[in-house]
Amino acid sequence: MAQGGRSARVWLFDLDNTLHDADRHIFPHFNRSMTAYLQAHLGLDQAGADRLRMRYWQRYGATLTGLIRHHGTDPRHFLWHTHQFPSLDAMVLRRRGLRHALARLPGRKVVFSNAPAHYSRAVLEILKIADLFEDIFTIEHARFRPKPDSYGFYRIFRRKRLDSRRCIMVEDSLQNLRTAKRLGMGTVWVGPADKRPSYVDVAVPSVLRLSRELHRLRGFSG
Numbered sequence: 234m235a236q237g238g239r240s241a242r243v244w245l246f247d248l249d250n251t252l253h254d255a256d257r258h259i260f261p262h263f264n265r266s267m268t269a270y271l272q273a274h275l276g277l278d279q280a281g282a283d284r285l286r287m288r289y290w291q292r293y294g295a296t297l298t299g300l301i302r303h304h305g306t307d308p309r310h311f312l313w314h315t316h317q318f319p320s321l322d323a324m325v326l327r328r329r330g331l332r333h334a335l336a337r338l339p340g341r342k343v344v345f346s347n348a349p350a351h352y353s354r355a356v357l358e359i360l361k362i363a364d365l366f367e368d369i370f371t372i373e374h375a376r377f378r379p380k381p382d383s384y385g386f387y388r389i390f391r392r393k394r395l396d397s398r399r400c401i402m403v404e405d406s407l408q409n410l411r412t413a414k415r416l417g418m419g420t421v422w423v424g425p426a427d428k429r430p431s432y433v434d435v436a437v438p439s440v441l442r443l444s445r446e447l448h449r450l451r452g453f454s455g
């Protein structure tokens with residue numbers, strides 16, 4: 234949904250731990266699912282599966298990348314089976330005022346997540362904000378090359394004909410913001426202001442505070 238008339242600003246929002254808190258329920262469940270997947274498909278015991286999951290995560294930034302590279306895992310099969318949440322509705326924590334805070338931000342809005350499409354859409358529906366985004370880019374769109382790889386960023390720029398200098402990435406992950414800055418984007422970190430690195434333009438404790446910091450992102454207003 235285009236907003237703001239003359240404004241050419243485009244917001245790219247990460248999903249997990251940016252638009253909602255995934256640490257409490259979602260990530261622990263996700264980690265258990267990944268370990269179970271490694272046990273089932275690589276014939277490992279639980280401790281071995283846990284170790285391998287962590288090793289790939291540390292080495293590649295994503296367990297999936299290690300599985301594709303070393304085991305020929307089908308990424309769609311992996312993502313489908315590890316992103317099954319029997320009670321997603323109860324696990325997604327919705328912050329009061331989120332919809333209002335996003336709706337009042339001038340500019341186009343897009344989601345850019347390392348998660349798969351079926352999960353991302355379900356979370357946005359539960360948060361009741363899906364209609365605020367004109368597009369949702371997920372790991373499938375990046376051909377399973379997760380952020381901070383610049384590949385997915387370039388795919389979005391090309392697909393939507395975006396000028397990166399008019400885009401602002403909103404993220405909890407610093408590595409992803411480092412890539413965004415290198416590509417010329419504005420960067421907003423959902424994290425502590427006193428730990429803000431130089432490649433982060435603005436730090437906010439929560440996306441609910443974004444509109445208050447708009448003046449500090451003036452250069453990206455289009």
Ligand SMILES: [Mg+2]
Pocket residue numbers: 247248249250251404405406
């Ligand atoms: Mg995140």
